[in-house]
Amino acid sequence: MEVKLVGTGGIFSPLNSACAVINKHILIDIPNGSLKAMRKNGIVINSIDTIFLTHMHGDHYFDIPFLLLEKYKDDKNELKIIGPVDAEEKIKALTELAFPNTAKKIFKSIKIEYIKATEDVKVDHIAVSSLPMNHDNMEAYGYILKDKDMKIGFTGDTALCESVNRILNECSKVVIDSTFEVGTKTHLGVNDILMFLKKYPNTTIIPTHMGKKEKKLLSFQSFDNLLILDDMDDIN
Numbered sequence: 260m261e262v263k264l265v266g267t268g269g270i271f272s273p274l275n276s277a278c279a280v281i282n283k284h285i286l287i288d289i290p291n292g293s294l295k296a297m298r299k300n301g302i303v304i305n306s307i308d309t310i311f312l313t314h315m316h317g318d319h320y321f322d323i324p325f326l327l328l329e330k331y332k333d334d335k336n337e338l339k340i341i342g343p344v345d346a347e348e349k350i351k352a353l354t355e356l357a358f359p360n361t362a363k364k365i366f367k368s369i370k371i372e373y374i375k376a377t378e379d380v381k382v383d384h385i386a387v388s389s390l391p392m393n394h395d396n397m398e399a400y401g402y403i404l405k406d407k408d409m410k411i412g413f414t415g416d417t418a419l420c421e422s423v424n425r426i427l428n429e430c431s432k433v434v435i436d437s438t439f440e441v442g443t444k445t446h447l448g449v450n451d452i453l454m455f456l457k458k459y460p461n462t463t464i465i466p467t468h469m470g471k472k473e474k475k476l477l478s479f480q481s482f483d484n485l486l487i488l489d490d491m492d493d494i495n
C-alpha cells in the first residue's frame with residue numbers, strides 16, 4: 260500500500276488541508292486545495308475513483324465539485340464515495356452552487372456510488388473498516404485500512420474517545436488529529452499526542468490537521484514512534 264499525505268494542516272494553517280492519497284487513486288477526504296496540490300505533484304486527478312470521507316466539514320470535502328467537473332469533461336464516469344449518510348445530499352448541493360449550469364449534466368454523466376461509512380469496503384487488496392468518532396456533534400468516522408504489508412488508521416477530526424484508543428491499539432501506523440495545543444471537545448491536541456506516544460510505543464503516530472504552532476511543538480519531541488511528515492511526504 261502506497262500512502263502519501265497530500266496535506267497535514269488544519270484550516271488556519273499554512274499547510275495543505277489534511278488529506279491522504281493511497282495507491283494514487285483512493286482519497287481519504289478531498290479538502291479545499293487538495294486537487295491542485297496533487298496536480299502540482301504529478302498525481303493524475305482523473306485516476307481518483309474512490310473517496311473515503313471522514314465527515315462533512317468544508318475542509319474535508321470542498322474540492323469535490325472540481326473533481327466531478329474534471330471527470331465530466333474527460334468522460335471518466337465512475338466514482339465511489341464512502342462516508343456519512345448525508346454525503347450525497349451535501350455533494351449535490353455544493354456542486355449545484357459551484358456550477359449551476361453544468362451540475363445537472365455532471366450528475367447525469369458520472370455514475371456515483373454512495374456507500375455508508377459503516378459498511379466494510381474492499382478496494383484493490385485493501386480491506387477498509389470504519390469507527391465512529393466524536394467530532395462536533397456530527398456523524399464522523401475514522402478508517403482502518405488493512406492489506407498484507409500494512410495496517411494503517413486515520414482518525415479524521417475527533418476529540419478523545421474510545422475509537423481513538425482502538426485505532427491506536429489495532430494499527431501499526433496512525434494518522435491522527437493534532438489540531439490544537441490542548442485537546443478540546445471537538446479535536447485532539449498535542450497533549451493527547453504526547454500521552455499516546457507513551458501509551459502506544461509500538462504504534463507509529465503521524466500527526467495531521469496541525470496548526471503551525473502545534474507542528475513546531477511536536478517537532479521538538481523525540482519519540483521513536485513519532486513521525487512528523489510534511490505535505491506530500493510518503494508513509495513507508
Ligand SMILES: [Zn+2]
Nearest residue numbers: 314316394416
Ligand atoms: Zn471537522
